[in-house]
Amino acid sequence: MKIGIICAMDEETDYLLSKLVKYTTKDIGPFRFYEGETEDGKEVVVSRSGIGKAKAAADTALLISTFNVGYVINSGIAGSMSKELNLNDIVFSTSVLYHDADFTPFGYKLGQMPSEEPVFNASPELIAKADIAASTIPNLKDRIKKGLIISGDQFINTPEQKADILTKFPQAMVTECEGAPIAHIATSFKIPFIIIRSVSDSADEKETGTYDFNVKSASENSARLVLAMIKML
Numbered sequence: 655m656k657i658g659i660i661c662a663m664d665e666e667t668d669y670l671l672s673k674l675v676k677y678t679t680k681d682i683g684p685f686r687f688y689e690g691e692t693e694d695g696k697e698v699v700v701s702r703s704g705i706g707k708a709k710a711a712a713d714t715a716l717l718i719s720t721f722n723v724g725y726v727i728n729s730g731i732a733g734s735m736s737k738e739l740n741l742n743d744i745v746f747s748t749s750v751l752y753h754d755a756d757f758t759p760f761g762y763k764l765g766q767m768p769s770e771e772p773v774f775n776a777s778p779e780l781i782a783k784a785d786i787a788a789s790t791i792p793n794l795k796d797r798i799k800k801g802l803i804i805s806g807d808q809f810i811n812t813p814e815q816k817a818d819i820l821t822k823f824p825q826a827m828v829t830e831c832e833g834a835p836i837a838h839i840a841t842s843f844k845i846p847f848i849i850i851r852s853v854s855d856s857a858d859e860k861e862t863g864t865y866d867f868n869v870k871s872a873s874e875n876s877a878r879l880v881l882a883m884i885k886m887l
């Protein structure tokens with residue numbers, strides 16, 4: 655069974671691709687897909703979606719429909735929303751929602767999309783595998799947590815933005831731009847998913863320096879957990 659791995663940026667795909675023994679590339683519109691095998695012989699399709707909800711949703715639909723993947727894993731970086739997290743810590747999703755979705759006038763919960771459940775729940779199987787995989791990575795196993803991941807078309811980097819979101823979603827662990835649409839489309843196709851993100855910044859610095867400095871290391875940490883999980887699928 656092929657495993658689909660979605661990343662938004664080159665920095666997030668680089669480490670994954672370096673661990674494939676072979677791969678071929680296929681471009682569909684603006685999206686690039688890398689179809690290959692891991693060192694353990696697992697068939698994977700790594701995709702670079704680009705940043706934002708629209709591209710992530712389109713990429714996920716193409717990944718599922720073109721390559722017939724049995725799992726969807728999103729790997730990348732995120733801003734911390736929790737005091738429990740430090741830079742380069744990793745969070746994997748128990749659930750995901752859109753922090754910028756508001757259809758409450760029609761009776762939906764904040765963050766809930768019309769005709770969908772209030773949150774998109776990650777696969778229990780993949781959550782269990784992520785837990786096990788985390789225990790096999792010595793310098794990361796004590797830095798991995800799970801919980802709610804939130805997504806929106808915003809780079810959150812001021813205390814005011816962060817506080818406003820936490821008022822609405824106090825259980826949020828990290829915030830990013832692609833996880834919810836990936837979860838949304840995977841759920842629509844009935845494909846098991848999980849979102850895995852490593853903390854690149856605190857989402858309140860008022861500048862991008864911390865983010866820029868940590869993109870590579872945070873991306874690699876997330877990818878390492880993904881690769882450890884894949885061994886079990």
